[in-house]
Amino acid sequence: MNFKPKFTNFKKKVEDSFNRQQFMELIGAKLVDVKPGYCEIQVPYDQTLTQQHGFFHAGIISTIADNAAGYAGFSLMEESSSVLTVEFKLNLLSPGDGELLIGKSNVLKNGRTLTICRSEIYIRKNGEEKLCAASQTTLIELKDRSDKNETA
Amino acid sequence: MNFKPKFTNFKKKVEDSFNRQQFMELIGAKLVDVKPGYCEIQVPYDQTLTQQHGFFHAGIISTIADNAAGYAGFSLMEESSSVLTVEFKLNLLSPGDGELLIGKSNVLKNGRTLTICRSEIYIRKNGEEKLCAASQTTLIELKDRSDKNETA
Amino acid sequence: MNFKPKFTNFKKKVEDSFNRQQFMELIGAKLVDVKPGYCEIQVPYDQTLTQQHGFFHAGIISTIADNAAGYAGFSLMEESSSVLTVEFKLNLLSPGDGELLIGKSNVLKNGRTLTICRSEIYIRKNGEEKLCAASQTTLIELKDRSDKNETA
Amino acid sequence: MNFKPKFTNFKKKVEDSFNRQQFMELIGAKLVDVKPGYCEIQVPYDQTLTQQHGFFHAGIISTIADNAAGYAGFSLMEESSSVLTVEFKLNLLSPGDGELLIGKSNVLKNGRTLTICRSEIYIRKNGEEKLCAASQTTLIELKDRSDKNETA
Numbered sequence: 003m004n005f006k007p008k009f010t011n012f013k014k015k016v017e018d019s020f021n022r023q024q025f026m027e028l029i030g031a032k033l034v035d036v037k038p039g040y041c042e043i044q045v046p047y048d049q050t051l052t053q054q055h056g057f058f059h060a061g062i063i064s065t066i067a068d069n070a071a072g073y074a075g076f077s078l079m080e081e082s083s084s085v086l087t088v089e090f091k092l093n094l095l096s097p098g099d100g101e102l103l104i105g106k107s108n109v110l111k112n113g114r115t116l117t118i119c120r121s122e123i124y125i126r127k128n129g130e131e132k133l134c135a136a137s138q139t140t141l142i143e144l145k146d147r148s149d150k151n152e153t154a
Numbered sequence: 155m156n157f158k159p160k161f162t163n164f165k166k167k168v169e170d171s172f173n174r175q176q177f178m179e180l181i182g183a184k185l186v187d188v189k190p191g192y193c194e195i196q197v198p199y200d201q202t203l204t205q206q207h208g209f210f211h212a213g214i215i216s217t218i219a220d221n222a223a224g225y226a227g228f229s230l231m232e233e234s235s236s237v238l239t240v241e242f243k244l245n246l247l248s249p250g251d252g253e254l255l256i257g258k259s260n261v262l263k264n265g266r267t268l269t270i271c272r273s274e275i276y277i278r279k280n281g282e283e284k285l286c287a288a289s290q291t292t293l294i295e296l297k298d299r300s301d302k303n304e305t306a
Numbered sequence: 307m308n309f310k311p312k313f314t315n316f317k318k319k320v321e322d323s324f325n326r327q328q329f330m331e332l333i334g335a336k337l338v339d340v341k342p343g344y345c346e347i348q349v350p351y352d353q354t355l356t357q358q359h360g361f362f363h364a365g366i367i368s369t370i371a372d373n374a375a376g377y378a379g380f381s382l383m384e385e386s387s388s389v390l391t392v393e394f395k396l397n398l399l400s401p402g403d404g405e406l407l408i409g410k411s412n413v414l415k416n417g418r419t420l421t422i423c424r425s426e427i428y429i430r431k432n433g434e435e436k437l438c439a440a441s442q443t444t445l446i447e448l449k450d451r452s453d454k455n456e457t458a
Numbered sequence: 459m460n461f462k463p464k465f466t467n468f469k470k471k472v473e474d475s476f477n478r479q480q481f482m483e484l485i486g487a488k489l490v491d492v493k494p495g496y497c498e499i500q501v502p503y504d505q506t507l508t509q510q511h512g513f514f515h516a517g518i519i520s521t522i523a524d525n526a527a528g529y530a531g532f533s534l535m536e537e538s539s540s541v542l543t544v545e546f547k548l549n550l551l552s553p554g555d556g557e558l559l560i561g562k563s564n565v566l567k568n569g570r571t572l573t574i575c576r577s578e579i580y581i582r583k584n585g586e587e588k589l590c591a592a593s594q595t596t597l598i599e600l601k602d603r604s605d606k607n608e609t610a
Contacts (some may be wrong), residue, residue, distance in 0.1 A: 390553075
């Protein structure tokens with residue numbers, strides 16, 4: 003689909019928001035690409051991110067799925083809006099066994115209040131990428147609401 | 155519901171598995187309670203766990219929802235089984251604005267292959283608890299599969 | 307939870323809306339109970355409602371889950387509002403093998419714009435009820451929107 | 459994706475199963491296309507299928523989403539297997555306002571026990587098709603289980 007952003011600097015607004023999320027720094031997540039209605043986030047493997055078998059924890063996979071969707075949707079919202087995840091559903095298709103987690107999300111519908119996204123999370127191992135998880139997310143646009151902590 | 159565990163040391167098995175998840179250590183998660191078909195996990199607030207407004211990141215909330223469900227289900231499985239999350243769906247009901255995140259999960263159905271759980275995640279602020287998120291999870295029991303990294 | 311309806315005749319409004327749904331008549335569904343934040347719908351078995359094994363079709367089960375949630379939420383909305391289902395997720399726990407399908411839904415959170423419900427669908431066979439399905443639903447309240455077909 | 463069916467007559471097996479579902483006849487659903495890992499089902503508009511505004515009821519939309527996914531997955535299963543829906547999640551994107559409902563489903567992953575599908579449901583009005591709903595479904599393959607009612 004071909005989406006049109008509502009203001010010129012949508013990309014910088016997404017990057018600023020991402021950079022304010024300290025949890026992204028903790029897990030080493032990188033915002034790799036932002037286009038109107040699209041977002042890609044990557045997380046390199048680290049032992050601190052693992053579950054009991056030494057693979058990426060499902061919590062990391064769902065974090066990336068949620069965040070990629072959130073920023074894919076945010077890229078299409080008003081300059082003065084904030085975004086919240088209403089809900090998401092995630093299917094885990096293969097173990098997160100590899101050196102890089104890659105989350106890509108596309109907006110399916112950008113409504114006046116709600117935005118729906120679909121995301122795919124891939125795991126790269128020895129140069130090959132495999133579908134690791136798939137999710138579907140509902141976002142809500144909060145008009146005239148700052149994306150920063152107002153009391154900060 | 156009243157569930158019966160399949161072996162005596164189910165609680166120790168859950169604790170050992172939880173302790174092997176390095177991601178739980180990274181985010182400061184504590185396994186607070188395990189009963190047959192029930193699990194509770196808590197995460198104290200830390201700035202490294204936040205989203206752009208300074209609240210608990212949705213990724214932390216979904217991590218706790220997923221893990222509480224996983225171990226609620228695991229408590230009812232065979233001693234020689236491992237557990238995987240098939241999928242889950244999470245509704246975010248209130249911002250994670252508080253000093254402690256509390257995830258509680260109950261098994262709804264413990265089938266031969268699949269186990270279904272419902273979880274509630276509460277946020278405690280100034281001593282008061284508020285429902286922050288609610289999820290529904292499908293788990294699969296992998297018979298005769300080690301819960302450890304076999305190559306380690 | 308203890309919810310307060312926003313106007314006296316909420317029950318009649320729910321009944322009128324239910325009665326305008328011709329699909330409820332086709333499948334023989336009955337609105338059995340409406341309270342603030344709660345709704346119960348029943349469907350007696352009929353061969354025309356079956357899947358390949360002769361049990362209630364999953365489509366009937368999801369219809370009842372969706373409608374019970376929709377009207378549980380609708381019972382708490384403004385007199386001048388209409389309701390739409392944003393999304394729902396349904397786990398099928400046991401085959402719909404029985405003589406009566408019973409769907410019960412409770413509001414989990416009634417927000418200004420969105421309302422979240424949880425539903426349980428039971429199957430009654432030889433007088434015994436068994437949990438057949440469980441769902442979680444997001445509804446949106448459309449303010450100042452008629453619940454009738456305006457062009458009718 | 460390019461899936462290979464496990465036996466020659468997979469299409470006839472899907473058709474036979476569909477034809478045993480009396481609920482499909484009640485709502486006038488037609489099995490339009492079956493390929494390995496793909497299924498399309500259509501339902502022409504009828505007043506008996508409507509919700510309170512006179513549009514297709516969400517129950518019909520979810521029925522089509524569920525059934526298209528079930529048969530997309532069934533097309534890849536063993537000849538002696540039966541299929542059950544474990545769970546699905548459906549986002550309703552636009553009102554079902556039109557003359558034909560078109561459900562298309564594709565298998566995302568066909569595992570040994572579980573199969574995951576994504577479905578899109580379109581509504582056709584005055585010759586134009588619009589995305590009406592999107593879902594994600596988990597199926598389970600029951601090996602050596604008849605797809606018919608064994609007591610019949």
